[in-house]
Amino acid sequence: MSEQLLFAAEVTLNGLMAGVLYALVALGFVLIFKASGIFNYAQGVMALFAAMTLVGIQQGQIPFSHLINAIFGTEIHHFPWHVPSIIAIIAAAGVMVGFAWIVERYILKHLVGQPDIILFMATIGLAYFMEGFGDMMWGSELKTLDVGLPQGLNETVLNVTDKLFGYGFFIDNLDIVAAVVASLLVAALTIFSQYSKQGRALRAVADDHSAALSVGISLRFIWVLVWSIAGFVALVAGIMWGAKSGVQFSLSLIALKALPVLMLGGFTSIPGAIIGGLIIGVGEQLFEFAIGPLIGGATQNWFAYVLALIFLVFRPQGLFGEKIIERV
Amino acid sequence: MTYKRVAAASVAALMVASPVMADLVFPSLSYRTGPFAAGGIPYADGFADYMTLLNERDGGVGGVKLQVPECETAYNTEKGVECYEATKGQGALAYNPLSTGITYQLIPKATADDIPLYTPGYGRTSAANGNVFSHVFNFPANYWNGASAAVNHILDLNGGDLKGKKVILLHFNGAYGKEPIPTLTALGEKHGFDFSTVPVDYPGQEQKSQWLQIRREKPDYVLFWGWGVMNQVAVQEAANIRFPMENFIGVWWSGAEHDVKPAGDAATGYKAVAFHGVGNDYPVFGDINKYVVEAGKAAGDGSNVGTVIYNRGVYAAMMLAEAAKKAQEIHGVADITSGQMRDGLEQLEITNARMAELGMEGFGPEFKVSCANHGGPGTAAIQQWDAASGKWSLISDFGPSDMDVIQPLITADSEAYAAENNIEPQCK
Numbered sequence: 169m170s171e172q173l174l175f176a177a178e179v180t181l182n183g184l185m186a187g188v189l190y191a192l193v194a195l196g197f198v199l200i201f202k203a204s205g206i207f208n209y210a211q212g213v214m215a216l217f218a219a220m221t222l223v224g225i226q227q228g229q230i231p232f233s234h235l236i237n238a239i240f241g242t243e244i245h246h247f248p249w250h251v252p253s254i255i256a257i258i259a260a261a262g263v264m265v266g267f268a269w270i271v272e273r274y275i276l277k278h279l280v281g282q283p284d285i286i287l288f289m290a291t292i293g294l295a296y297f298m299e300g301f302g303d304m305m306w307g308s309e310l311k312t313l314d315v316g317l318p319q320g321l322n323e324t325v326l327n328v329t330d331k332l333f334g335y336g337f338f339i340d341n342l343d344i345v346a347a348v349v350a351s352l353l354v355a356a357l358t359i360f361s362q363y364s365k366q367g368r369a370l371r372a373v374a375d376d377h378s379a380a381l382s383v384g385i386s387l388r389f390i391w392v393l394v395w396s397i398a399g400f401v402a403l404v405a406g407i408m409w410g411a412k413s414g415v416q417f418s419l420s421l422i423a424l425k426a427l428p429v430l431m432l433g434g435f436t437s438i439p440g441a442i443i444g445g446l447i448i449g450v451g452e453q454l455f456e457f458a459i460g461p462l463i464g465g466a467t468q469n470w471f472a473y474v475l476a477l478i479f480l481v482f483r484p485q486g487l488f489g490e491k492i493i494e495r496v
Numbered sequence: 497m498t499y500k501r502v503a504a505a506s507v508a509a510l511m512v513a514s515p516v517m518a519d520l521v522f523p524s525l526s527y528r529t530g531p532f533a534a535g536g537i538p539y540a541d542g543f544a545d546y547m548t549l550l551n552e553r554d555g556g557v558g559g560v561k562l563q564v565p566e567c568e569t570a571y572n573t574e575k576g577v578e579c580y581e582a583t584k585g586q587g588a589l590a591y592n593p594l595s596t597g598i599t600y601q602l603i604p605k606a607t608a609d610d611i612p613l614y615t616p617g618y619g620r621t622s623a624a625n626g627n628v629f630s631h632v633f634n635f636p637a638n639y640w641n642g643a644s645a646a647v648n649h650i651l652d653l654n655g656g657d658l659k660g661k662k663v664i665l666l667h668f669n670g671a672y673g674k675e676p677i678p679t680l681t682a683l684g685e686k687h688g689f690d691f692s693t694v695p696v697d698y699p700g701q702e703q704k705s706q707w708l709q710i711r712r713e714k715p716d717y718v719l720f721w722g723w724g725v726m727n728q729v730a731v732q733e734a735a736n737i738r739f740p741m742e743n744f745i746g747v748w749w750s751g752a753e754h755d756v757k758p759a760g761d762a763a764t765g766y767k768a769v770a771f772h773g774v775g776n777d778y779p780v781f782g783d784i785n786k787y788v789v790e791a792g793k794a795a796g797d798g799s800n801v802g803t804v805i806y807n808r809g810v811y812a813a814m815m816l817a818e819a820a821k822k823a824q825e826i827h828g829v830a831d832i833t834s835g836q837m838r839d840g841l842e843q844l845e846i847t848n849a850r851m852a853e854l855g856m857e858g859f860g861p862e863f864k865v866s867c868a869n870h871g872g873p874g875t876a877a878i879q880q881w882d883a884a885s886g887k888w889s890l891i892s893d894f895g896p897s898d899m900d901v902i903q904p905l906i907t908a909d910s911e912a913y914a915a916e917n918n919i920e921p922q923c924k
Contacts, residue, residue, distance in 0.1 A: 186704055234797075299529075303529060303533075308529055308533040309537055309754070310728070310754040310758070312757050313758075320736050320762070321737065321738060338708060340736050409701065412758070413728045413729045413758060414725075414757070414758035416725060417529070417530055418701050419701075421531070422701060425701075425702070452705075453708075456705040457709075460705070464695065465669075465694060465706075466695040466697040468697065469698075
């Protein structure tokens with residue numbers, strides 16, 4: 169195999185891995201959009217907030233300590249303990265469930281029946297509120313996230329490809345973990361929505377709110393459920409991205425990576441989010457590899473959107489999205 | 497009735513919370529929120545804490561207290577300009593915007609308002625030419641000095657011969673990240689190394705393809721101009737591809753504790769260019785702890801004292817305070833104006849003896865600013881990270897940069913600016 173072809177194969181493999189991470193973020197959007205028709209602008213901030221909460225709990229940080237110290241003149245910052253990672257993850261997931269309940273109780277409940285754009289605007293407000301609230305609760309300094317995930321070059325892939333092709337491929341261990349976790353998450357979500365009572369209710373709500381209500385399905389419960397699941401997905405995405413960069417404001421910007429994935433895969437399809445993520449991941453990496461150096465590089469951000477727009481032209485509802493036909 | 501009570505309580509609280517008005521006002525265009533908060537917080541803390549130290553320990557400068565009103569920019573250029581407009585009426589003597597983008601926007605405004613800008617280690621590099629940029633000061637070092645210092649370091653490592661070596665600049669794909677390219681291109685031609693660039697778009701959370709490219713091209717050295725999340729991800733990705741960390745050298749904005757800690761032990765050996773000392777082994781930090789942190793008057797919780805970016809904030813505040821003192825001496829008044837402050841900056845002299853008096857002996861170089869040279873000596877050192885001790889250490893002395901290459905670039909760029917803006921040379 170020629171050297172360039174080997175490089176392209178390595179880039180493709182890494183693009184697939186990056187795509188899984190994009191898909192993880194997109195999944196949160198899809199879940200909420202499917203169940204409630206809301207495009208949740210706050211999904212990126214939810215990932216940031218979930219990761220901040222995880223690190224805060226893990227490191228025994230006292231929530232709102234800056235505020236408490238400023239008001240009462242105290243000097244408190246940390247509890248005298250360190251929480252094991254798994255307990256901290258469970259606790260952070262619990263906080264995200266509580267967050268889902270608050271969102272339903274204080275925002276969504278009051279906006280039932282409002283046009284989609286109003287709900288969308290509400291999530292913009294929610295995003296900015298959470299951004300400030302998260303900073304106030306945990307501080308805006310960069311926090312190191314360590315839940316024991318492996319990082320760095322995978323030796324097995326390196327050795328096998330070196331033996332086969334004479335060139336060892338680079339694959340990050342963290343990306344492999346992310347791919348496994350994302351696969352498990354998708355499988356679990358699919359089983360849940362197909363075979364559990366709540367999952368079927370969720371699908372019913374996704375199909376038709378009014379019909380679901382008429383057969384006794386609690387819309388409010390479903391919304392809490394779906395925002396909780398989206399919160400958990402945000403936590404997983406926050407862990408995967410935060411393990412690499414530390415937990416900081418930029419985590420909230422990973423939502424930007426999910427938008428082209430959604431445009432391509434469709435807003436209502438879980439498989440669409442996965443396939444869309446993979447296409448965007450591979451497409452942007454290959455474009456950067458082949459064309460990037462000729463036009464100054466740093467093409468990934470905009471090329472992902474170009475790719476999504478090309479797909480939109482031919483399939484406006486996305487690859488797996490539902491075609492909505494409104495008859496007059 | 498309730499509303500009246502709330503309103504009255506709010507007014508009372510505001511009156512209690514408002515700082516006592518002081519005469520020497522140095523607004524801090526800080527960013528404690530947003531994508532660059534990790535660097536913005538310690539810098540703003542260091543800047544404010546040093547001014548508080550002078551107030552608490554010395555009663556201010558020349559008997560006049562200092563005031564540091566903060567305005568949050570979130571590193572956003574438009575907000576930065578708004579902050580400038582909102583605070584200049586408070587009697588601002590000088591601005592330290594801590595953003596190259598904001599600096600570019602403020603240069604014509606501040607010049608017209610007769611308010612000096614102090615941009616140590618950032619901003620418009622060619623502002624070192626005081627003949628053109630009468631109100632901008634970027635001593636003791638600028639980006640081009642930083643680029644030259646990095647090349648000088650790798651020259652030292654290679655016995656002064658870089659012929660055939662491959663050097664890549666990994667940089668933020670914006671004005672800041674592109675600043676060193678002309679200098680590094682010229683230095684590449686001079687020393688015979690192969691120089692190329694790899695840009696990373698904002699915010700830099702995803703750099704997989706850039707590091708795969710670096711892995712393929714196998715450069716001898718990677719120089720790095722990053723800020724924000726781009727720094728942490730780059731250090732982690734370098735470790736992931738097993739790039740020799742001692743051959744990975746960042747500029748001073750890519751060399752803080754929070755840039756390397758997320759990568760853990762793998763970050764050991766990473767280097768950065770420095771234009772001031774590292775650590776808290778200087779008497780000034782003892783004073784800050786005593787008079788500011790322990791007195792409960794610190795801008796933050798005190799945990800950043802002695803960290804790289806905090807120290808930079810302290811260093812910048814020290815320079816402005818010394819320039820204010822100089823301005824008081826020149827004009828024989830304690831309550832100086834911003835125009836007089838400009839004179840103080842232009843005639844500032846920092847000696848080793850003065851640095852020792854300030855409790856900062858060896859923290860930075862001695863130098864003298866002049867009308868023509870607003871950039872200072874351009875000296876820089878190299879610092880290296882050790883994850884085991886969790887500390888940066890200086891591994892070289894503060895050495896000169898290659899002014900034979902840099903000065904013509906400064907002259908060309910500043911003269912082009914002067915021609916575009918019809919600026920007459922100010923130094924007679």
